[in-house]
Amino acid sequence: MFYLVKTPWWLKKFYSRLVWDLPVKEQVLYLTFDDGPHPVVTPFVLDQLKQYGAAATFFCIGKNVQEHPQIYRRVLMEGHRVGNHTQNHLNGWKTDDGKYIADIREAARFIDSNLFRPPYGRISRFQSALLRRAPFNYSIIMWDVLSADFDYARSGERCLRNVIRHARPGSIIVFHDSEKAWDRLRVALPGVLSHFHKKGYRFERITLS
Structure with a gap:
């Protein structure tokens, strides 16, 4: 499995209409969690965030919101932000454009947000252009x-080192509140929160005009 832990500058420049990080003048990080809500993992994440007064952004799958509406409501009630992550976790590179957009529309019935993150980070330029303009007006x-x-x-320790090594003020950092990630998340997330809290960082939700 090939992927880049740190997004290179040239990729950010090539896809400059997508949001890769946020300009800040203070020590602020943006933790994000994909694929929830999950009945075990998401409450764990919320409890960890609460310990540090941390806010985050949760990119939710529509069908999981349908299955766990009480956990989704808790995310919102505790002051976090949510975003659309499609209804069925579709890969934009492998999905017909019409089907992909329809799936996002379905998720939007349950997720009220102008933020969208494509599953796997895979989205075509055409799909991106459609979602960024009316009637969607998503920030991707x-x-x-x-x-x-x-x-x-x-290992969870390796995931922790990935974040400690590469995160900088304004970084958008990806975790997953999913069963697949659970063994590594439960080690990495507490370590990230503790490490950067001690260094004077704040954790904020993504807010865009």
Whole structure:
């Protein structure tokens, strides 16, 4: 499995209409969590964030919101932001444009947000252009740092090191509140929160005009 833990500058420049990181003048990080809500993992994440007064952004799958509406409501009630991550976790490179857009529309019935993150980070330029203009008007949120908690070949400690090594003020960091990531997330997330809190960082949700 090939992927880049740190998004290179040239990729950000080539896809400059997508949001990879945020300009800040302070020590702020943006933690994001994909694929939830999950009945075990998402409450764990919320409890960890609460310990540090941290806010985050959750990119939710529509069908999971339908299955776990009480957890989704907790995410919102505790002051976090949500975003659309499609209804069925579709890969934009492998999905017909009409089907892909329809799936996002379906998820939007349950997820009220102007933020969208494509599953796997895979979205065509045509799909991106459609979603960024009316009637959708989505900001498409990518990332600066992957924790790699989705990768069974990595340890939780390795995922923690990925974030500590590469995160900088304004970084958008990807975790997953999913069963697949659970073994690595439960090690990496507490470590990330503790490490950067001690260094004076704040954790904020993504807010765009």
